[in-house]
Amino acid sequence: MGKPTVYMWPKWSPHNKYSELLTRSIEQNGLQVEHYDREAMFKPRRGDIVHLHWPSNSYTSSVFALTIAKSLFFALLLLYFRCRGARLFWTVHNVWPHTGKTRWDRLMRKYILTVCHEAFVLSETVKGEVAATFGVPASKLVVTPHGHYVDAYASKGTDIRKRFGISPESFLFLFIGRINPYKGVDQLVEAFSSLKLESCDLLIAGHVDSGYSLDFIDRVNDGTIRIYPQFVDDHELADFLEAANVIVLPYKQISTSGSAILALSHKKPVVAPRLGALGEYVSDGCGVLYDPDDPDGLRKALQASMNMDVKETEMHIAAKLRELDWGRIAGKMIQVYTGTKRYEVNA
Known part of the structure; x- marks a missing residue:
């Protein structure tokens, strides 16, 4: 079987360069990365990777009835990926959404952690908090630091x-x-x-x-x-x-x-x-x-x-x-994605 395709959810964001910088490093380490959106919804196949980052927008709405509908669809979609043989991962950037925590968030985030093969956390401290908050085994949580932003933002020279x-x-x-x-x-x-x-x-x-x-x-x-x-x-x-x-x-x-x-x-x-x-x-x-x-x-x-x-x-x-070198971080993620150590880290 060939190398898996990584469906990054999202591959880029107008508000945060994290996904973009991570994607670049994963590609430099030998894997193809695609942006996950509606057009890519049913593309992931057996062995491919679906990597979530900020899932709250996928299961919440300003209207509670729509929140239920979105949550149900989202939950079934993740199960569909599992049944199709794709591997699911979530980077837990924040234990709770910036908008605050609710019982619905607790339910959905625990579900995501349960259905995902593994989850990435950005520090040992957050690993302990996630395990305790959602009752998931610490062995399912992999610490991969947040990479740096060196040269990510160019200076305009404004005084x-x-x-x-x-x-x-x-x-x-x-x-x-x-x-x-x-x-x-x-x-x-x-x-x-x-x-x-x-x-x-x-x-x-x-x-x-x-x-x-x-x-x-x-x-x-x-x-x-x-x-x-x-x-x-x-x-x-x-x-x-x-x-x-x-x-x-x-x-x-x-x-x-x-x-x-x-x-x-x-x-x-x-x-x-x-x-x-x-x-x-x-x-x-x-x-x-x-x-x-x-x-x-x-x-x-x-x-x-x-x-x-x-x-x-x-x-x-x-x-x-x-x-906080991105090459090392991407290399570790690829090892977790594939369950192997076949890929060398270009750091």
């Missing part, structure tokens, strides 16, 4: 500091990403403003969720907090990151953070709570982790990050990025 009136000499903290109650921007603003540091600024950039107000910033802003409440386009993402000294991700809940890996990919240290997989990605020397239960933890972490040695930090980050 972000000049755009926002930030001095080249100022120490700049940056929060970048979607802004909602779970991201902890309110705690970041409170911690930063309480420090009252000279020659220090904070830039908050990202799309603000509907109904979430940033009025709390106006009450404490002395001019050192800049706000860019818009989605940061891919062509300027690198420029925002390059402008910063430290990336701050004060999340209140998280499984795995692509934003942390994105920061490290641009050689920027990360300040973040010791939650989910952050402790495994932001390892010693790559940033400052704080206890999320310590009311003064974020404030102390911001201060500590300003004293990090730049060259030493970059050495630690470079070592971490070698661990």
Whole structure:
């Protein structure tokens, strides 16, 4: 039998380069990858791979009756693949959807884990959480780290500091990403403003969720907090990151953070709570982790990050990025896909 075809669900996404970068590495390791969509719905054959990433959109709707219908169709479709001899895998990017957890999510996600041959998780921490939450054996969960974003986003050369009136000499903290109650921007603003540091600024950039107000910033802003409440386009993402000294991700809940890996990919240290997989990605020397239960933890972490040695930090980050090499990750996935070790890792 020839090599299997991998049906990546999805092969690319306008909001996340993970699938695209993974696909490229799997193809470089010798397997053909196709985008899974409606046109490819019944193409997977015996021995082929169907690899899911973010399945909640496939079983949920804003109307509960449609959620039931979509869930039933989705469940039967996965069974159809199994009966046809395809192998099913799911990368559990988040234990729960970003929209929150429901009993229906618990039911469907447990079902997906049951029907899949194996599932990939992005850290040991998430592996333990998934096994405990959904009652699946840990042996069914394979840890494959989230790969890096080195060279994934090209710089446009925009001077972000000049755009926002930030001095080249100022120490700049940056929060970048979607802004909602779970991201902890309110705690970041409170911690930063309480420090009252000279020659220090904070830039908050990202799309603000509907109904979430940033009025709390106006009450404490002395001019050192800049706000860019818009989605940061891919062509300027690198420029925002390059402008910063430290990336701050004060999340209140998280499984795995692509934003942390994105920061490290641009050689920027990360300040973040010791939650989910952050402790495994932001390892010693790559940033400052704080206890999320310590009311003064974020404030102390911001201060500590300003004293990090730049060259030493970059050495630690470079070592971490070698661990997050896509070639190694794809090679391990192919071994799991096929149940063999026939494929060499091009790393």
